[in-house]
Amino acid sequence: MLDFHTLAEFSRTNCIGICAFLVPANLIATLLTIILTALRRPISQLQLVVGIAIIFAVVMALHVFSWFVIGVVLAPTYILLSLAITCLVVNFAALIFHKRFVHHPGFSKTY
Secondary structure (H helix, E strand, C coil): CCCHHHHHHHHHHCHHHHHHHHHHHHHHHHHHHHHHHHCCCCHHHHHHHHHHHHHHHHHHHHHHHHHHHCCCCCHHHHHHHHHHHHHHHHHHHHHHHHHHHHCCCCCCCCC
């Protein structure tokens, strides 16, 4: 069974490496979501990319929360948390946009 304390300690010990991976991963995955939505790719492709992007964003939020638990309240923690929340919102919005508007008959007409 996973021990939360051990996992949180690992997260705080390897903070530089975790953030060095998660920040670009979040940005690239979210950008790919936006591109796939703009290109009107099939929902199966979009769901795969959104799923990966959501995993990256949730892991980043959990990493930041491990710092909040021990009382570290600094600008980088809020910046990383806002990045994770922004990526989550953009990815969910892309899914909703794709499901509502991409297959709408009036959406593809050009005037």
